[in-house]
Amino acid sequence: MQDFKFSKLRRCLVGGAVAAATVAGVFTAQAQEKFPSRPVTLVVPWSPGAVVDNVGRRIAQRLSEQWSQSVAVKNEAGGGGNPAAASLARQKGDGHTLMLTLHDGLIIAKAANMKVGFDPMEDLAPVGLVGQSVTLLVVRKDSPFKTFDNMIQFAKAHPDKLNFGGNGTGTSLHFALERLNSSAGTSITYIPYRGGAPAMLDVLAGRVDMMLATVSLAKPHLDAGTVRVLALGNARRSDLFPGIPTIAESGYPGFEVPTGMGLGLFAPASTPKALVDRLNADLRNVVADPGTNAWLRSVGIDPETPSTEQYQARLKSDVKAIDDLIKKFNIKLD
Numbered sequence: 001m002q003d004f005k006f007s008k009l010r011r012c013l014v015g016g017a018v019a020a021a022t023v024a025g026v027f028t029a030q031a032q033e034k035f036p037s038r039p040v041t042l043v044v045p046w047s048p049g050a051v052v053d054n055v056g057r058r059i060a061q062r063l064s065e066q067w068s069q070s071v072a073v074k075n076e077a078g079g080g081g082n083p084a085a086a087s088l089a090r091q092k093g094d095g096h097t098l099m100l101t102l103h104d105g106l107i108i109a110k111a112a113n114m115k116v117g118f119d120p121m122e123d124l125a126p127v128g129l130v131g132q133s134v135t136l137l138v139v140r141k142d143s144p145f146k147t148f149d150n151m152i153q154f155a156k157a158h159p160d161k162l163n164f165g166g167n168g169t170g171t172s173l174h175f176a177l178e179r180l181n182s183s184a185g186t187s188i189t190y191i192p193y194r195g196g197a198p199a200m201l202d203v204l205a206g207r208v209d210m211m212l213a214t215v216s217l218a219k220p221h222l223d224a225g226t227v228r229v230l231a232l233g234n235a236r237r238s239d240l241f242p243g244i245p246t247i248a249e250s251g252y253p254g255f256e257v258p259t260g261m262g263l264g265l266f267a268p269a270s271t272p273k274a275l276v277d278r279l280n281a282d283l284r285n286v287v288a289d290p291g292t293n294a295w296l297r298s299v300g301i302d303p304e305t306p307s308t309e310q311y312q313a314r315l316k317s318d319v320k321a322i323d324d325l326i327k328k329f330n331i332k333l334d
Contacts, residue, residue, distance in 0.1 A: 035095050035275065039070040043088055043099040045081035051216040051299055055130060055263060056100045058295060062286040080105045082116040085266070089123035093270030095279060100130070103264040104172045107315060111322035112170065112333040121319065125267045126312050128280040130287055131296055131303040133261040134240060135173075135233035136218050137247065139210045140203055141226050148231040148250045151210070155186040163189040165199030165208040170333040173212045175258040175322060176233055178329045183252045203227065212257065215240065215300025233257040239297060258325065259318045263301060264311065280308040 040063070044056040056073050064071040076084035081101050091097040106120035118124075137148065145151040155162050166173040169192045177190050191208060193199040196217045202208040204226055212233050221227040232238060232246045235256040248255045265283055267276060284305040286292055296303045306314065325331070 035278065036067050036069045038096060039072060040064075040067070040095070041074050041097045042071055043074050043076055043084050043097065043101075045076050045078070045084035045099070045101050047077045048075055051133075051214065051301075052100070052102060052263065054299065055296065055301060058292065059100060059130060059265075059283070059286060062289065062292055063282060066282055066285065080109075082109060082118075085120065085124060086116065086118045088266065089118045089268055091268045093125070093268040093272065093275075095267060095271060095275050097268070098127070098279070099124075099266045100263065101266070102133070103262050103266075103315065104259045106266075107259045107318045108170060108172070108175075108322055108333070111319045112326055114333060121315065123269050125269050125271045125276050126308070126315055127265040127267050127276055128283040128308060129304050129306050129311050129314075130263040130265065130283070131301040132234065133214050133263065134238045134300045134302055135176075135212045135214060135257050135261060136229045136241070136244075137210060137231045137233060138203065138213055138218055138221075138227045138229055140206060141228055143209070143228065145210075145230060148245070148247065151230060152184050152186065152251075155188050156184070159187045160189060162186075162209045163191050165191050165193055165202055165211040167196040167199060168192050168194065170326075170331055172257050172259050172261055174331075175325050176212055178325055178331070179255065179258060180247065180252070182328070183255055200227075214261070219300075234260070234302060236302070238300075238302060240300065258321055262304075262314075264315075276308055280311075 042056055042060045044053050046052040053075060060071040060073050076087070082105065084099060085106060088097060088099045109116050110120040139145055145154065164177050166177065168174065174190055174192065177188060180186070181188055196213055199208065199211050200213060200217060200221065203211050204221065218227060229241060229244050231250055232241065232244055233256060234246060235248060237244065237246055265279065267279065287303050287305050293303050
């Protein structure tokens with residue numbers, strides 16, 4: 001009789017637990033179905049008018065249309081985007097506060113163990129990728145180098161003769177040159193600047209031989225005919241520059257700018273996986289839209305739509321790649 005009573009009690013407890021779990025699941029599903037239940041804030045850690053800001057506003061508009069809910073862009077420029085990311089990490093993970101940013105700074109901060117007040121990979125949830133910035137290896141119009149191979153052959157024959165301007169020490173473009181030097185057996189000197197614009201001015205003045213630049217930075221000078229493109233730093237060619245080869249296909253297979261200068265969407269790490277997957281699916285719909293896709297290409301962003309798992313795996317791989325470069329070239333970062 002006691003065994004019977006115990007068995008009956010156990011069945012009741014198990015049944016109650018299943019029922020509770022079912023109810024909890026229903027409530028969770030209902031909460032997700034209601035997302036967004038109020039206006040969404042999209043943090044963009046860049047100044048108004050920058051290409052990242054322009055892309056953020058385009059994505060916000062399309063998500064707003066898809067969700068039938070306001071998505072407002074909030075600019076929080078400064079500190080390389082780290083203060084904005086640290087603030088996002090402290091927000092409630094309900095999808096109503098998100099961040100769109102170039103993920104390079106997060107990857108480098110993680111790889112270098114920089115003291116930024118949060119863990120770039122553990123305290124944030126990578127949601128998805130909008131695309132990667134097209135990067136151009138440019139020289140001034142009267143440069144003696146007509147092709148990428150011309151430049152590399154000269155650099156090999158004249159060690160330390162050429163120099164390369166970039167937007168600061170320990171940036172993706174700095175790591176790109178170190179990767180190129182390693183692959184090509186060259187010793188092109190890196191000259192760090194406080195941003196890409198002053199580096200471009202010295203390229204134009206002839207004080208710097210070359211630089212890698214985003215389309216937005218190079219376009220006015222390309223339109224004016226004051227610079228020329230020798231190669232692309234991306235993994236594949238761009239429709240914006242037909243006939244221009246990538247560095248990878250110019251004799252250095254696998255080469256691309258480390259971290260790819262990708263533009264990604266992030267949420268607080270506390271965001272439930274189901275909601276992260278929902279956000280990823282909605283972002284992919286926006287990026288895949290023909291109108292948005294064409295617009296992104298026109299501003300120098302090569303669109304991509306990886307799943308959440310694929311994007312997170314890529315970030316993890318990029319962190320390791322940067323960590324390897326830091327150790328190999330003994331690069332010191334603050």
